[in-house]
Amino acid sequence: MPDLLIELFSEEIPARMQTRAVEDLKKRITDGLVEAGLTYASAAALTTPRRLTLAVEGLLAESPTIREERKGPKVGAPDKAIEGFLRGAGLTRDQLEERDTPKGAVYFAQIEKPGRPAAAIVAEVLEATIRNFPWPKSMRWGSGPMRWVRPLHSILCILTDEAGAQVVPLEVEGITSGDTTEGHRFMAPNRFAVTSFEDYAAKLKRAFVVLSPEERAEHIWNDAQNMAFAAGLEVVDDKGLLAEVAGLVEWPVVLMGQIDEEFLELPPEVLQTSMKEHQKFFSVKNPKTGRIERFITVANRETADNGATILAGNQKVLSARLADAKFFWENDLRIVKSDGFEPWVERLNTVTFHAKLGSQGERVERIAALAHELAPAVGATPALAMMAAQACKADLSSEMVFEFPELQGLMGRYYAEAAELPPEVGQASEEHYSPLGPSDDVPTAPVSVAVALADKLDTLTGFWVIDEKPTGSKDPFALRRAALGVIRLTLENDIRVSLLDFASIQIERHSEQHAERKKQEASLSGGVNVLGAGLVLAKIGGRDVVRPAPELLEFFHDRLKVFLRDEGIRHDIIDACIAMEGNDDLNLLVKRARALNAVIATEDGENLVQGFKRANNILTQAEEKDGVEYSYGADVKFAETDSEKALFAALDAAQAQIDPALKAEDFPTAMAAMAALRGPVDAFFEDVQVNTDNDILRRNRLNLLSQIRSVCSSVADLTKIEG
Structure with missing residues (x-):
């Protein structure tokens, strides 16, 4: 199985676009390969300011042959229908097979799509990817219609197996694929050939290019920390800036510079913001005073004077920037000290x-x-x-x-x-x-x-x-x-x-x-x-x-449902509490929802909800049928069974606990009292037939169900609970 290596080499890609670009390259290439029948073992995408790289391992040497049976029109169908079927199948009439079916004789076609070499498929997929790449912003250059984020210079595309490396032939707007690339723009600008990803990565490093963004970022951060530590200082952590700077250089060289004394009294945030936004510098602070005293810059090359000239230039530009910030600061202070806000x-x-x-x-x-x-x-x-x-x-x-x-x-x-x-x-x-x-x-x-x-x-x-x-x-x-x-x-x-x-x-x-x-x-x-x-x-x-x-x-x-979802509180539980009075008091609402969630998570709570729904359904149907509301008049003297009498007592006891608990906004106590009804409600439904032939007993029991609904609904609207 061959390995595939692709490199798209261009002028500098903006750092903010690199991560998304290399993800898009990986997705579009691998999706295209799989769609064409080429599976692979693994794929890795890497980027530097001047190149997008994709390495695919374990690629099939060719796509598999596909055999497909396709059902066509009936025998004797109009010629136009048959000819359309033949065009779609890529066959002639004598290649069709007639078969008897329950609906009569029908034409069938046996279609065979032979496999294709990996190189041909890779060339098609890569060309389509380059021509339709989804850059947020792109440009044209030269006389052709080609668009890329910056001018595209070369395409490296090779397949490597035991026999060696072969170039995948491809041409896009005059750019012909090959097996060569360039190293660092200044330190190793000559082109060189590669035979595999390992060879490519090793030769790039010898040509002063660190291919991995993570490796560049780690190198920058370690060197910056070591320099600051040696001076008794520390680097202000900024992961966003670190990722951006790692996307600006291929061969990071970390340098630490001084900030002029006249700017050290500026608020540290002003120094840090000015250096980050305008210069892409890291701030270095004195841990004892919190003052920003130095800066870290990252050059893209080594120099004979160990970066002295680079630092001098950066310090000169930084001083001009900070002079503006100092002017703003002093002018603002003059206003507030004399006239206030x-x-x-x-x-x-x-x-x-x-x-x-x-x-x-x-x-x-x-x-x-x-x-x-x-x-x-x-x-x-x-x-x-x-x-x-x-x-x-x-x-x-x-x-x-x-x-x-x-x-x-x-x-x-x-x-x-x-x-x-x-x-x-x-x-x-x-x-x-x-x-x-x-x-x-x-x-x-x-x-x-x-x-x-x-x-x-x-x-x-x-x-x-x-x-x-x-x-x-x-x-x-x-x-x-x-x-x-x-x-x-x-x-x-x-x-x-x-x-x-x-x-x-x-x-x-x-x-x-x-x-x-x-x-x-x-x-x-x-x-x-x-x-x-x-x-x-x-x-x-x-x-x-x-x-x-x-x-x-x-x-x-x-928004509250989204917020509470991280706590594991379901939306229907929140809905059950939203239906209650005072739902514009978010604190009250959440306390109720958390207490209900805790009760519903128990066996008693879950079963009580089912008992409540059963009582509510029976009661609702009876009220619709009879055209009356059963909300008054349940009397224990009409109770026939022990479970019926026990439910009367349990409801009175629950109401006596729930009412003061709700008044005190003690929702856990109110919910616990409600959950305690699970046993008496279950026993009632096991022993008692609500819709009995005796009208007096039926009305009394329906009013008792109304009492169940009333007691439970005073805590939360359980009809909103799903399941």
Whole structure:
């Protein structure tokens, strides 16, 4: 069985595209080979900045011969039908076989597709892959129609077996396949021939090319750590930057440089961001002070002066970059120390948040008002929460955040400290964007929590007002992330709030601001209707209040199901709890769902659900048949059997436990009391016929079933439980 080696050699491929490109190459080639009948033992794909490489081991030497029997038209069918069948089968009429079937004589064709050599199949598959490669961005060069991410220079394609290596003949837009490649662009630019993957990898390394991205990354990280350790420093971990830098070099040479003393007092995050974004440098910090004092850069070649010239050039460029950052920092500090945040907050009024939702300044007003109202629920001082919310977006007006948007929030903390604002204000500025993802830390400081909740609820209600909701996989305004943030903030801080109440409050603010903007735009004097598709009118306290349509709460519940799925809580269990009163209190809802999940996992709980469903089905059918509701009047004096009397007693005992437990929100106790009904309910159904001929007994027993339904339904809606 031969081995296949493919290399597509080009100008430098952007680092961000390399991983996906080599995966696409592997998938398209191997899928094409298998589809053509060529199976293989294993396949490995590797990449450097200038080459995509695929090595396939244990490939079949040729595809197997395929024999197929195909049923055709009836004997005597129109000539056109028979001729069409012959064309599809690639046969002549004298090659057809007539057979008798229950439906009469029918033509059958025996089709044989002979196997093809691996080289022919590989050539077809590789050419199709190159011509239709799914680059995110591609370019044309020269006069041909060929498109590639960067100009493609050569194609290496060989099959190797015991007899040696043979080139798979192939030509794509004037580029002919061969068995040669190039080494490092500067250190070993001459072409050389290879005979196998092992020979290819070994010769590339001698030509100063490390083929494996993982090996390059490991080499960079080890050398960087060793250099930093020797200087009593440590490298700031950044796996994303490491992967990117490993995609920029074929022969990594790690160098450590100095940062000019005048820049060392800049916030470490500013230094780190500037060096990472502009120069692709690793930051090296002093573990004792936390200051960024040096940088690590990775060259793509060895030099006679051991990188001194490279370092000098990099340090010169870095100094120019950091001089800009220092100017921004000092200018921002001058403003906040003299005027505080007021100029920046005022400037937010001229920055559009969304065309239909007004400016960032209007948004800050809404967030501050909501944070003030949320503060008591999260244990924060209302005035402090409002102050923090008013300042939380101020750094968006700073020059530093304009240059480095990823530092928003963090710079707010630094500037709040410089303006001598309360520490809670700076902390909230930094933390209120969190959590940004499922693994991100959740703020726990009360003021930060109040501002973070207000920020996310304002975003959700705002886009609900203008009917911009997520659809399918599209979520351009990250509303799913905002909803998950509200869920995590609420649960992990044990917060009890009514989402509908606070959402209604914020929707009214959106509506009022929207109406005011419309008045100003159209010079209106009357009221403006801003009720969107995501809103409804409700009467609260005798007045009309704009409330979110049910879809907003359903949106939260859907996100909650995804969140709780990792805990092993099924969606139907959550649905059983959502059906209960207070389902807009996420903390209450989750406590109920966790308790129900624990009960359903037991044998008593599972069997009780089945008993409840049986009781509910019998009762529902009887009520539909009789046209009455059996919800009152069950009397123990009409009980005939011991199991019937025992069920009366068990229901009374359960109700006596469940009612105070639910009032105290002690759901485990309430669920346990409900699960204890399993035995009496099972015994009742074993001994008693509900639909007896005696009307008095039948009515009494149906009312008893209604009592079962009532007691269980006070804990959760068990009709939602599947199975």
